[in-house]
Amino acid sequence: MIDEPKKQDTATDAEVEKELEGVPEEFLDDGGEDEENDLGEAIAALKADLETAKQETLYAKAETQNVRRRMEKDVQDARAYAATGFARDILSVSDNLARAIESIPQDLREDEKFKGLVAGIEATQREIDKVFGQHGVSRIAAMGLPLDPNQHQAMMEVPTNEAEPGTIVQEMQAGYMIRDRLLRPAMVGVAKKPD
Template sequence: MTQKKNEADDNAAAREMDGVPEHLREGGDEPEANADAERISMLEDQLAAAKQDVLYAQADTQNVRRRMEKEAADARAYAATNFARDILSVSDNLTRALDAIPAELREDEKMKPLVTGLEATGRELDSVFAKNGIARIAAMGMPLDPNLHQAMVEIPSADAEAGTIVAEMQAGYMIKDRLLRPALVGVAKSAD
């Protein structure tokens, strides 16, 4: 009777396991379970690598976008650089013309309107420069800065400290935070 009962229990257990894959049954094959665990582990590794690749791609895309935005902003800000350099020569010539007018001609009633017109043109040009971020570089009395000034000559001087700018041959200009043209200057040296 015990034997019949054991057989009945085995038959009932066999009926319960119908449709259940072999590797999921109790006491199933260990190699199949290990293969599935290895496959799951491999897929998890591939998923982690794919996630990492996506993160790198997103970061790279963001860096490219930022770089392009900066380049576009720089292009807008400094688009007029070449034009501004060309206009500086006009400003230089106007300044030279005004400086060349002697004091007695400035007071002459016939020349006064011409001088006034030239001075107004100079002020308007300075105003346009200011609107576009173009500023004159300070030079006279300043220490020589090779980033802003170009020394053309050394001038012996007992009054000024060596390395101080004592003459300006041509004005220098900045456009926003970039050098447009260095100031051409004369620098003091010791009188010895």
């Protein structure tokens, strides 16, 4: 028997099209330029997203650092000025002790019966001043200084030739600072030129 040459499987265009019927077009596309464009756009979008995320991370870190600094300052202020309310209240006790000491006449200070009482009141005043110093409470200087509206409150004007106008010549109530903050202004009388 004579061998017949084998038929090669060559399909015609019509046959191929018939076979590919029903297959979605995106699977039939050979890719080419459209696929490269889509990849380029996707990469560009991802790069933009990455840059946005980097910026947001930097802003978040900066904000966190600012919040931390603010909180540290608040904690320091709370420690430094925690006694402010109590110190303001205890100032009236200190004022009354100072008035008590000033009101004792000299002859009673030397009297044997009152010496112990006077010494006790003076010791109590020194102790209060010591405790104020330990907590950063200090007395504001006033007498003989120019009026400072940040520390002194002028209550009256005193006509006099003995001091320059605007100089404090009388202190009615002592003023106090707690560290660098005003606790209570000094109530003072200020010199003015006589009429």
